[in-house]
Amino acid sequence: MHKSIATVSMSGTLPEKLEAIAAAGFDGIELFENDFIGFRGTAGELRARAADLGLSIDLYQPFRDFEGMPEPQFRKSLERAERKFDLMQALGVPLMLCCSNTSPLAMDDQALAAAHLHELAERASRRGLRVGFEALAWGRHTRYYGQAWSIVQQAEHPDLGLILDSFHTLSLHDDPAGIADIPGDRIFFLQMADAPLLSMDVMQWARHHRNFPGQGELDVERFLLQTLRSGYAGPLSLEIFNDVFREASNRRIAVDAMRSLRYLENRVLNRLQTVQARPEPAGVVQGPQAQVQVPLLSLPPAPSLKAIAFVEFAVDEPHAELLGAVLQKTGFTREGDHRSKAATLYRKGHAALVLNTEPGSFARARFGSFGASVCAIGLCVDDPDGALERATALCSMPFDSPVGPGEIVTPAIVSPGGIVIHFIPSALGQTGLFGADFALERPWSAADAAGTVIDHVALCLNLDQRDTWVLFARAVLGLASEAREQYADPYGLTSSLGVSSGERSVRLVLAVSQSQRTRATLAANAQGGVAVSHISLSTDDIFAEVRAWRDKGVAFVAIPGNYYDDLATRFDLDPDLLARLRNHGVLFDRDAAGDYFHIYTEDVSERFCFELTQRSDGYAGYGASNSAIKLAAQAQAGAGRGTELARRSRFV
């Protein structure tokens, strides 16, 4: 499908926007009027610049409050329209968007609205232009696509058609089923927008909080499916009003936009194939339908992630020494050095960590100046080549690292913010993977690979990376979003979202904060927008593990006694268990399915620590109810009272 995006959807001056849009591979743009008015150049110059970049200008939306107005306003609008038609001809834009009237002066008269739109279309037609009418969710009299379609039918003009926008339909909980019954060639344009579900005025919601399909919670897939069933074969476009996108890197946002549309197209193809294999129950789609007229993007299936194979840190030598010492205190074994790079493998059960000190490597160049930073994550998957093919088709950059003789070549990509994701063949197994690349100091037995796994990896993101990462996790990694949690850092609200694989064998937690002063934002800012803030290691006996670590000199974030006094009033806890929690400084949470025990080490590098975790009976979360307490404890511990490593690392 021809892919287009409204210039209002991103940050920058118009020339900057065009370059980002073209670089992401779009075919066209919707030109936002204020972007043109603020542009230093003529319509002809803009047309030429867009053409040079391979972009058509598909749509222009020069006014509001047109149809159904009293005579003087209507005449005035027509005059204005003629001037805008002049401009559209100069720009080479074939289609004008006219959205439903919101003015209190608008009359509730579909016949009059139809007559007005007929007149507008007739004038457009004389110049070889067309007009599309769209129902705005907060229109005065026309809010639903069904009403707009009724007016278009009454207007009876070949150059007047319908424009659809998924947000305006889905935000009102209107059913898109009827779209399939509209002749596809009467739909002139399609705008796709997603959004988080928010309880607020629909106009404010629309103007500040839309996002790209796949980033929000609306059923945009079904909306597109119904539109394609009408026989629609026009552009697939994005008109996204989002306060954060206006601030973010427009190169990244343009990539998100393209990823979003390609992912959407592919999901619709999958749904169509499922439906064709198993017809929908009667009533879901009624009436005669055209065939889907356009070929849709086919992709390898979303990867089914099996495990976190390893996490790799980029470190300088002093940090490697310090971090290695911490790992040995926490029960990791130094397994050996990489055969061709300056990297060392540490392992505890299934949890494998690599400390990479290779000078001049991508990891060191990108992350090495931050102390100890996670630069790569290995994920086990059955079909690594398929995962890579899908990722690159969804706009991820492949990552090629130098490989020594006999070493394993694993497909890899760069995730948003720069952490490399390696797709590791599940069949390889731990010894298969590490035995090839590392000179292991001792053979591994099956018993070695029992016990500890990485429960989850927690990332801190700049706010403007949130929707980027949600889409990346869903589309590229095939992870599903879990519940969103919000909690108070002492210096600002923070929210987090878990994303996990089907069997929950891979879990990531994404934390963001609006505040510039929270731990999440400070951690993210320090590493260019995305940083791993902790790695959570599972255990079957958290109390024994805590004692063992403590005996070796590991310090944990101190939890106040008040927490345990309150815990006793919130849960029915055995007094012995409560005493053990208190004595060990372990945090506790419970959901409908099970219990969660967890504890955090003091920072072992700037804003990086380990969590020790024990889950029982299918507890689904990450102890978010304890996050405020943990963050307050970290803040009260202060920057000056970390472990020896943290203290030393600030001066490295």
Add this chain to the structure above:
Amino acid sequence: MHKSIATVSMSGTLPEKLEAIAAAGFDGIELFENDFIGFRGTAGELRARAADLGLSIDLYQPFRDFEGMPEPQFRKSLERAERKFDLMQALGVPLMLCCSNTSPLAMDDQALAAAHLHELAERASRRGLRVGFEALAWGRHTRYYGQAWSIVQQAEHPDLGLILDSFHTLSLHDDPAGIADIPGDRIFFLQMADAPLLSMDVMQWARHHRNFPGQGELDVERFLLQTLRSGYAGPLSLEIFNDVFREASNRRIAVDAMRSLRYLENRVLNRLQTVQARPEPAGVVQGPQAQVQVPLLSLPPAPSLKAIAFVEFAVDEPHAELLGAVLQKTGFTREGDHRSKAATLYRKGHAALVLNTEPGSFARARFGSFGASVCAIGLCVDDPDGALERATALCSMPFDSPVGPGEIVTPAIVSPGGIVIHFIPSALGQTGLFGADFALERPWSAADAAGTVIDHVALCLNLDQRDTWVLFARAVLGLASEAREQYADPYGLTSSLGVSSGERSVRLVLAVSQSQRTRATLAANAQGGVAVSHISLSTDDIFAEVRAWRDKGVAFVAIPGNYYDDLATRFDLDPDLLARLRNHGVLFDRDAAGDYFHIYTEDVSERFCFELTQRSDGYAGYGASNSAIKLAAQAQAGAGRGTELARRSRFV
């Protein structure tokens, strides 16, 4: 009145919050439960620390969803309450807040709710504690204070009373008139909160967007008045859930909080005196009322600002030279040097600008490293001493600068962010003021002081300075808020708010942006949170003035031709006028009252420029509809293409 504030209202760890609250002069706190749970110390230690700081702990709110629950939950809550009563005794907190139940399990049965609350109060009573019941705006069955009062009456327990919160009443548009009829001693506590008017879910509104009285748009004054008329004589407290306050400097927020309450108290006193002089019409307040039992804060009246006497820049010598040259190009005359300081006066009509290069001065120390920054503003007022007295009573810091022999002593204060505000006696006149302090190079005639005035001064604020400045402008400077405008900077949405004196002879415009990349935020950040971004000079003939400036070599921000093509479709403009606007690069706006012509110079220092303004017929705004175009033009001009001064100043 005893003044208290909930610890949830501000940023930091609990010890940091207590210090800020005490430093601002509060008498007590409401202890937010999570703040206590996260506190590293016992209840006794907290009690002692608060007492050391002169703070009582007035209120504790340990649970929700209490009244009207089924038996097992009710019993469980009672057990929990006993543990929390233990804690309250250890903390020395006399009062527990119980807010109305939001649980879907809650039964719609006032008698049951009353019985449950009776039981709770009876248990509290045995320990010498009391319980207050508050209607939450999103309670399941109890949302209005009238309902809560009815339940309290039915419960019939001397240690159960009502707690009022202005937000919960005013957000539902409930009438506070009836509060005056409640016996004041049955109201146990009063929480005052303001808020901007937002169309969103009331719970989200309440939890993220409340602000201090005087910062928002609710009639908090009338609410307090009605509460005082009941005979209430308890604490006046603030419980403010605000996302931005959680991120901001807690020292400043605590000062805002105290300013807010003192301002509120004084406004209520004024309203009471007005009402006593002229009884309210029947129906506004019904029924028998107690007298107001508490003395309220009396203050000198809000200053009636007459004019902007001068604006002073802190500059280093190279900037003084460059800025002086620009001023002479724009028609300012160098009038002379300060008698005792390294400062030079420039004047054009009524507009006076001072360039202060005094080494070691406050201005240079605070602002001198930023190039050319506004460090002080002089405002003409009839009673400068009264203005100072009021300002300091409202928590502003007085500012004393060294004064040479024979020079004028003007009362001065420090505004939020550090710009000094001088209160200048109106009677002094321009020559009176400047003749004393400056060695004028020539005598001034009446004709000199005609023409140009400073139309407005535009400030860029960090987002977390917005509510601080709104309250300061209203309470301390006596300015009224005008309409809020929102527009797109190419790098993020920006909003602005005008504040003006009664006769609009003093106008300030406050711009803020959530984005870290906008001109507003970059300007504010560069100067520690508050920066003057432009000074607008009025003219009677903008076209002649533009030509004169241009002839002298002043460069203006270039407005694209597309702007004028669009202008022709928006307004009925005489073609000659349109051509003149286009030829001169002047922007145009029109409101119901009149027209606005304006133009901006290119930056004469980093993100600082002059605006030239012509208002006709009472146009009220600041051309906000043109802001996006101006900002796009500034962005396209780029940092590299300013005036010579701007280019040179970056290397100074």
